[in-house]
Amino acid sequence: MKVTPYDMESLMSFVGRAAAMNSMDVRSYLRTLFETDDYMNPVPLPEDLDSLEKGDFLAGLNDALDPEKRRLELLTLPSTKPGVHTKWLRRAGGIKMDGDRFRGTPSFAWCPRCLLVDQLNGHDQFLRLSWRLITRTFCWKHRRPLTTHCLACNDRQAETAFVFNGDNVVLTCGACGSPYGTQLGLPDMSSATTIQLRDNKNVQFAWNGAIQLEMALEKSLSEHSKTVNNRELRNFILAFANILMKANPHSRAPIDLFSSVAFPARPNSRNITSLDRPYRASSIAVRRKTHGLMAAILKRRMNLFSIKGVHEKRWGRDPTLPELRAELEPEQNAELDRLLLMFPASWV
Numbered sequence: 001m002k003v004t005p006y007d008m009e010s011l012m013s014f015v016g017r018a019a020a021m022n023s024m025d026v027r028s029y030l031r032t033l034f035e036t037d038d039y040m041n042p043v044p045l046p047e048d049l050d051s052l053e054k055g056d057f058l059a060g061l062n063d064a065l066d067p068e069k070r071r072l073e074l075l076t077l078p079s080t081k082p083g084v085h086t087k088w089l090r091r092a093g094g095i096k097m098d099g100d101r102f103r104g105t106p107s108f109a110w111c112p113r114c115l116l117v118d119q120l121n122g123h124d125q126f127l128r129l130s131w132r133l134i135t136r137t138f139c140w141k142h143r144r145p146l147t148t149h150c151l152a153c154n155d156r157q158a159e160t161a162f163v164f165n166g167d168n169v170v171l172t173c174g175a176c177g178s179p180y181g182t183q184l185g186l187p188d189m190s191s192a193t194t195i196q197l198r199d200n201k202n203v204q205f206a207w208n209g210a211i212q213l214e215m216a217l218e219k220s221l222s223e224h225s226k227t228v229n230n231r232e233l234r235n236f237i238l239a240f241a242n243i244l245m246k247a248n249p250h251s252r253a254p255i256d257l258f259s260s261v262a263f264p265a266r267p268n269s270r271n272i273t274s275l276d277r278p279y280r281a282s283s284i285a286v287r288r289k290t291h292g293l294m295a296a297i298l299k300r301r302m303n304l305f306s307i308k309g310v311h312e313k314r315w316g317r318d319p320t321l322p323e324l325r326a327e328l329e330p331e332q333n334a335e336l337d338r339l340l341l342m343f344p345a346s347w348v
Protein backbone atom coordinates (compact mmCIF):
# COMPACT_ATOMS: atom_id res chain seq x y z
CA MET A 1 0.00 0.00 0.00
CA LYS A 2 1.39 3.38 -1.01
CA VAL A 3 1.79 6.18 1.51
CA THR A 4 2.31 9.80 0.48
CA PRO A 5 4.07 12.23 2.82
CA TYR A 6 2.02 15.27 3.84
CA ASP A 7 3.23 18.83 3.87
CA MET A 8 4.87 19.59 7.26
CA GLU A 9 4.65 15.96 8.40
CA SER A 10 7.40 14.43 10.52
CA LEU A 11 9.29 11.37 9.27
CA MET A 12 8.32 9.49 12.43
CA SER A 13 4.66 10.10 11.59
CA PHE A 14 5.09 9.08 7.95
CA VAL A 15 6.79 5.81 8.87
CA GLY A 16 4.20 5.27 11.62
CA ARG A 17 1.40 5.55 9.06
CA ALA A 18 3.17 3.24 6.61
CA ALA A 19 3.70 0.65 9.35
CA ALA A 20 0.04 0.87 10.45
CA MET A 21 -1.15 0.23 6.90
CA ASN A 22 0.98 -2.89 6.94
CA SER A 23 -0.37 -3.90 10.37
CA MET A 24 3.03 -3.64 12.01
CA ASP A 25 4.67 -1.59 14.72
CA VAL A 26 7.32 0.87 13.58
CA ARG A 27 10.37 -1.15 14.68
CA SER A 28 9.21 -4.41 13.07
CA TYR A 29 8.29 -2.51 9.93
CA LEU A 30 11.71 -0.85 9.70
CA ARG A 31 13.31 -4.29 10.22
CA THR A 32 11.44 -5.62 7.18
CA LEU A 33 12.58 -2.62 5.10
CA PHE A 34 16.20 -3.09 6.12
CA GLU A 35 16.37 -6.86 6.12
CA THR A 36 19.79 -8.43 6.14
CA ASP A 37 20.96 -12.03 5.74
CA ASP A 38 23.28 -11.61 8.67
CA TYR A 39 20.78 -11.82 11.51
CA MET A 40 23.55 -11.44 14.09
CA ASN A 41 24.27 -7.96 12.77
CA PRO A 42 21.01 -6.18 11.98
CA VAL A 43 21.08 -2.67 10.53
CA PRO A 44 21.06 -0.28 13.51
CA LEU A 45 17.78 1.66 13.69
CA PRO A 46 18.05 5.40 14.42
CA GLU A 47 16.78 6.55 17.82
CA ASP A 48 14.81 9.42 16.41
CA LEU A 49 13.81 9.49 12.74
CA ASP A 50 12.94 13.20 12.87
CA SER A 51 16.56 14.11 13.58
CA LEU A 52 17.95 11.79 10.91
CA GLU A 53 20.79 13.33 8.89
CA LYS A 54 21.22 12.57 5.20
CA GLY A 55 22.93 9.22 4.76
CA ASP A 56 22.46 5.53 4.00
CA PHE A 57 19.44 5.05 6.24
CA LEU A 58 17.50 7.97 4.78
CA ALA A 59 18.46 6.87 1.26
CA GLY A 60 17.21 3.37 2.10
CA LEU A 61 13.90 4.77 3.32
CA ASN A 62 13.51 6.80 0.12
CA ASP A 63 14.28 3.66 -1.95
CA ALA A 64 11.61 1.72 -0.09
CA LEU A 65 8.86 4.27 0.49
CA ASP A 66 9.22 7.19 -1.91
CA PRO A 67 11.41 5.86 -4.74
CA GLU A 68 10.34 8.33 -7.45
CA LYS A 69 10.13 11.66 -5.67
CA ARG A 70 12.57 10.93 -2.79
CA ARG A 71 11.05 13.60 -0.56
CA LEU A 72 11.60 12.01 2.83
CA GLU A 73 14.46 14.25 3.90
CA LEU A 74 11.90 17.11 3.87
CA LEU A 75 10.29 15.43 6.86
CA THR A 76 13.36 15.76 9.07
CA LEU A 77 14.56 18.62 11.20
CA PRO A 78 18.14 18.76 9.83
CA SER A 79 16.80 19.41 6.30
CA THR A 80 13.85 21.69 7.01
CA LYS A 81 15.37 23.82 9.73
CA PRO A 82 19.09 23.78 9.06
CA GLY A 83 21.10 24.76 12.10
CA VAL A 84 18.32 23.95 14.53
CA HIS A 85 20.23 21.39 16.51
CA THR A 86 18.37 18.20 17.29
CA LYS A 87 18.73 18.91 21.00
CA TRP A 88 15.60 21.02 20.51
CA LEU A 89 13.52 17.90 19.83
CA ARG A 90 11.12 16.73 22.49
CA ARG A 91 12.36 13.52 24.11
CA ALA A 92 11.09 11.24 26.78
CA GLY A 93 12.53 11.75 30.22
CA GLY A 94 12.10 13.87 33.27
CA ILE A 95 11.39 11.18 35.80
CA LYS A 96 14.61 9.34 36.57
CA MET A 97 17.25 11.58 35.16
CA ASP A 98 20.72 12.06 36.27
CA GLY A 99 22.69 15.08 35.12
CA ASP A 100 21.35 16.72 31.99
CA ARG A 101 20.76 13.48 30.14
CA PHE A 102 17.63 12.45 28.31
CA ARG A 103 16.39 9.21 26.96
CA GLY A 104 16.66 9.06 23.18
CA THR A 105 13.05 7.95 22.85
CA PRO A 106 11.02 10.54 20.95
CA SER A 107 8.14 12.10 22.78
CA PHE A 108 5.17 13.63 20.96
CA ALA A 109 2.82 16.57 21.28
CA TRP A 110 -0.26 17.17 19.16
CA CYS A 111 -3.16 19.50 18.55
CA PRO A 112 -6.42 17.50 18.74
CA ARG A 113 -8.14 20.11 16.55
CA CYS A 114 -5.60 19.75 13.76
CA LEU A 115 -6.09 15.97 13.94
CA LEU A 116 -9.86 16.39 13.77
CA VAL A 117 -9.50 18.66 10.71
CA ASP A 118 -7.30 15.99 9.06
CA GLN A 119 -10.08 13.49 9.58
CA LEU A 120 -12.84 15.84 8.37
CA ASN A 121 -10.77 16.48 5.23
CA GLY A 122 -10.90 12.76 4.57
CA HIS A 123 -7.22 11.97 4.91
CA ASP A 124 -4.95 10.35 7.48
CA GLN A 125 -4.20 12.04 10.76
CA PHE A 126 -0.52 12.87 11.02
CA LEU A 127 1.99 14.51 13.38
CA ARG A 128 3.57 17.82 12.36
CA LEU A 129 7.36 18.10 12.53
CA SER A 130 7.07 21.44 14.33
CA TRP A 131 5.19 19.77 17.21
CA ARG A 132 8.41 17.92 18.01
CA LEU A 133 10.24 21.11 19.05
CA ILE A 134 10.50 21.51 22.84
CA THR A 135 10.03 25.26 22.46
CA ARG A 136 6.58 24.80 20.91
CA THR A 137 3.83 24.39 23.50
CA PHE A 138 0.89 25.81 21.48
CA CYS A 139 -0.76 25.10 18.16
CA TRP A 140 -0.11 28.32 16.27
CA LYS A 141 -3.11 27.71 14.03
CA HIS A 142 -5.75 27.03 16.67
CA ARG A 143 -3.94 29.06 19.36
CA ARG A 144 -4.53 26.45 22.01
CA PRO A 145 -2.16 24.40 24.16
CA LEU A 146 -0.72 21.26 22.60
CA THR A 147 -1.44 17.96 24.33
CA THR A 148 1.19 15.39 25.31
CA HIS A 149 -0.84 12.68 26.98
CA CYS A 150 -4.19 10.96 26.57
CA LEU A 151 -6.98 12.99 28.15
CA ALA A 152 -9.22 9.91 28.43
CA CYS A 153 -7.04 7.69 30.64
CA ASN A 154 -4.41 10.28 31.67
CA ASP A 155 -1.66 7.67 31.34
CA ARG A 156 1.42 9.85 30.86
CA GLN A 157 3.63 6.94 29.83
CA ALA A 158 1.28 5.63 27.14
CA GLU A 159 2.66 5.60 23.62
CA THR A 160 0.98 7.11 20.59
CA ALA A 161 -0.52 4.48 18.28
CA PHE A 162 -1.13 4.81 14.53
CA VAL A 163 -4.25 2.79 13.73
CA PHE A 164 -5.42 1.97 10.22
CA ASN A 165 -9.21 1.67 10.24
CA GLY A 166 -9.58 0.43 6.69
CA ASP A 167 -9.93 3.89 5.17
CA ASN A 168 -7.54 6.14 7.04
CA VAL A 169 -4.94 6.20 9.76
CA VAL A 170 -6.03 7.72 13.07
CA LEU A 171 -3.90 8.53 16.09
CA THR A 172 -4.97 6.95 19.34
CA CYS A 173 -3.72 6.35 22.86
CA GLY A 174 -1.60 3.19 22.95
CA ALA A 175 -2.95 2.31 26.41
CA CYS A 176 -6.73 2.81 26.23
CA GLY A 177 -7.30 3.22 22.48
CA SER A 178 -9.11 6.55 22.73
CA PRO A 179 -8.73 8.57 19.49
CA TYR A 180 -6.80 11.82 20.09
CA GLY A 181 -8.94 13.72 17.56
CA THR A 182 -11.95 13.36 19.89
CA GLN A 183 -10.14 14.77 22.95
CA LEU A 184 -10.87 18.46 22.50
CA GLY A 185 -10.52 19.40 26.17
CA LEU A 186 -7.45 21.06 27.64
CA PRO A 187 -4.78 19.12 29.51
CA ASP A 188 -4.73 19.40 33.32
CA MET A 189 -8.05 21.28 33.43
CA SER A 190 -11.53 20.28 34.45
CA SER A 191 -14.23 20.64 31.81
CA ALA A 192 -15.85 23.42 33.88
CA THR A 193 -12.60 25.41 33.82
CA THR A 194 -12.18 24.76 30.10
CA ILE A 195 -15.63 26.27 29.46
CA GLN A 196 -14.83 29.30 31.64
CA LEU A 197 -11.54 29.82 29.80
CA ARG A 198 -13.32 29.79 26.47
CA ASP A 199 -15.36 32.82 27.53
CA ASN A 200 -12.46 34.72 29.03
CA LYS A 201 -10.78 37.22 26.68
CA ASN A 202 -7.83 37.67 29.03
CA VAL A 203 -6.90 34.05 28.53
CA GLN A 204 -6.57 34.60 24.79
CA PHE A 205 -4.36 37.63 25.47
CA ALA A 206 -2.24 35.59 27.85
CA TRP A 207 -1.86 32.73 25.39
CA ASN A 208 -1.06 35.12 22.55
CA GLY A 209 1.75 36.59 24.64
CA ALA A 210 3.23 33.14 25.19
CA ILE A 211 2.83 32.25 21.50
CA GLN A 212 4.69 35.42 20.46
CA LEU A 213 7.51 34.55 22.79
CA GLU A 214 7.66 31.03 21.37
CA MET A 215 7.68 32.36 17.81
CA ALA A 216 10.59 34.68 18.60
CA LEU A 217 12.43 31.91 20.42
CA GLU A 218 11.96 29.45 17.58
CA LYS A 219 13.21 31.96 15.01
CA SER A 220 16.33 32.47 17.10
CA LEU A 221 17.14 28.77 17.52
CA SER A 222 19.06 28.39 14.29
CA GLU A 223 22.75 28.35 14.97
CA HIS A 224 23.25 29.74 11.46
CA SER A 225 21.20 32.73 12.45
CA LYS A 226 22.98 35.76 11.03
CA THR A 227 21.79 38.42 13.39
CA VAL A 228 23.51 38.74 16.74
CA ASN A 229 20.23 40.02 18.14
CA ASN A 230 18.56 36.66 17.49
CA ARG A 231 21.21 34.78 19.39
CA GLU A 232 21.05 37.26 22.25
CA LEU A 233 17.30 36.87 22.45
CA ARG A 234 17.56 33.08 22.60
CA ASN A 235 20.24 33.15 25.26
CA PHE A 236 18.22 35.63 27.28
CA ILE A 237 14.94 33.70 27.09
CA LEU A 238 16.57 30.39 27.96
CA ALA A 239 18.60 31.86 30.81
CA PHE A 240 15.53 33.59 32.23
CA ALA A 241 13.49 30.39 31.88
CA ASN A 242 16.19 28.42 33.65
CA ILE A 243 16.24 30.90 36.55
CA LEU A 244 12.47 30.50 36.89
CA MET A 245 12.58 26.70 36.70
CA LYS A 246 15.61 26.09 38.87
CA ALA A 247 15.14 25.48 42.58
CA ASN A 248 16.72 27.77 45.13
CA PRO A 249 18.75 26.20 47.97
CA HIS A 250 15.50 25.35 49.74
CA SER A 251 14.29 23.41 46.72
CA ARG A 252 11.60 25.72 45.51
CA ALA A 253 11.51 26.74 41.86
CA PRO A 254 10.26 30.33 41.38
CA ILE A 255 7.85 29.22 38.63
CA ASP A 256 6.02 27.08 41.19
CA LEU A 257 5.30 30.18 43.29
CA PHE A 258 2.93 31.44 40.65
CA SER A 259 -0.40 29.97 39.78
CA SER A 260 -2.63 30.59 36.81
CA VAL A 261 -5.83 29.02 35.59
CA ALA A 262 -4.68 29.77 32.04
CA PHE A 263 -1.38 27.92 32.54
CA PRO A 264 -1.98 24.96 34.85
CA ALA A 265 1.12 22.88 35.54
CA ARG A 266 2.18 20.41 38.17
CA PRO A 267 5.29 21.57 40.06
CA ASN A 268 8.66 20.63 38.66
CA SER A 269 9.97 17.64 40.53
CA ARG A 270 13.13 18.05 42.57
CA ASN A 271 15.32 16.02 40.21
CA ILE A 272 14.47 18.44 37.39
CA THR A 273 14.84 21.67 39.33
CA SER A 274 18.29 20.59 40.47
CA LEU A 275 19.52 20.37 36.89
CA ASP A 276 21.72 23.13 35.50
CA ARG A 277 19.34 23.59 32.57
CA PRO A 278 15.89 22.47 33.72
CA TYR A 279 14.30 24.06 30.62
CA ARG A 280 15.13 21.08 28.44
CA ALA A 281 13.89 18.52 30.95
CA SER A 282 10.69 20.13 32.17
CA SER A 283 7.24 19.10 31.05
CA ILE A 284 5.44 20.91 28.25
CA ALA A 285 3.02 22.38 30.83
CA VAL A 286 5.80 23.89 32.94
CA ARG A 287 7.50 25.32 29.85
CA ARG A 288 4.20 26.82 28.65
CA LYS A 289 3.63 28.41 32.05
CA THR A 290 7.18 29.77 32.08
CA HIS A 291 6.76 31.27 28.60
CA GLY A 292 3.49 32.83 29.76
CA LEU A 293 5.04 34.32 32.88
CA MET A 294 8.03 35.72 30.99
CA ALA A 295 5.77 37.29 28.36
CA ALA A 296 3.70 38.84 31.15
CA ILE A 297 6.72 40.31 32.90
CA LEU A 298 8.55 41.46 29.78
CA LYS A 299 5.60 42.72 27.78
CA ARG A 300 3.23 43.72 30.54
CA ARG A 301 0.36 41.81 29.04
CA MET A 302 -2.74 40.80 30.92
CA ASN A 303 -1.64 37.39 31.96
CA LEU A 304 -3.75 35.97 34.74
CA PHE A 305 -1.06 34.97 37.19
CA SER A 306 -1.20 35.22 40.93
CA ILE A 307 1.54 34.72 43.43
CA LYS A 308 0.81 31.93 45.81
CA GLY A 309 0.04 33.09 49.30
CA VAL A 310 -0.18 36.72 48.23
CA HIS A 311 -3.10 36.84 45.85
CA GLU A 312 -5.70 34.15 46.17
CA LYS A 313 -7.94 35.39 43.43
CA ARG A 314 -8.72 32.70 40.87
CA TRP A 315 -8.41 35.11 37.98
CA GLY A 316 -5.15 36.91 38.60
CA ARG A 317 -3.40 39.71 36.74
CA ASP A 318 0.11 40.60 35.58
CA PRO A 319 2.84 39.86 38.06
CA THR A 320 5.41 42.62 38.29
CA LEU A 321 9.16 42.26 38.30
CA PRO A 322 9.41 43.62 41.91
CA GLU A 323 6.91 40.96 43.00
CA LEU A 324 8.96 38.26 41.36
CA ARG A 325 12.14 39.63 42.91
CA ALA A 326 10.58 39.73 46.37
CA GLU A 327 10.03 35.98 46.10
CA LEU A 328 13.57 35.14 44.99
CA GLU A 329 16.56 34.29 47.14
CA PRO A 330 19.50 36.79 47.09
CA GLU A 331 21.59 34.64 44.75
CA GLN A 332 18.67 34.23 42.35
CA ASN A 333 18.21 38.01 42.37
CA ALA A 334 21.90 38.50 41.63
CA GLU A 335 21.61 36.08 38.72
CA LEU A 336 18.60 37.99 37.42
CA ASP A 337 20.51 41.30 37.72
CA ARG A 338 23.32 39.94 35.57
CA LEU A 339 20.79 38.62 33.07
CA LEU A 340 18.78 41.82 32.76
CA LEU A 341 21.95 43.70 31.81
CA MET A 342 22.04 41.53 28.69
CA PHE A 343 18.37 41.93 27.85
CA PRO A 344 17.89 42.58 24.13
CA ALA A 345 15.68 45.63 24.46
CA SER A 346 14.61 45.53 20.81
CA TRP A 347 12.16 42.74 21.55
CA VAL A 348 9.96 44.68 23.98
Ligand SMILES: [Zn+2]
Pocket residue numbers: 111112113114139140141142143
Ligand atom coordinates in the same frame (compact mmCIF):
# COMPACT_ATOMS: atom_id res chain seq x y z
ZN1 LIG B 1 -4.21 22.97 15.75
Ligand SMILES: [Zn+2]
Pocket residue numbers: 150151152153154155158173174175176177178
Ligand atom coordinates in the same frame (compact mmCIF):
# COMPACT_ATOMS: atom_id res chain seq x y z
ZN1 LIG C 1 -5.58 6.64 26.99
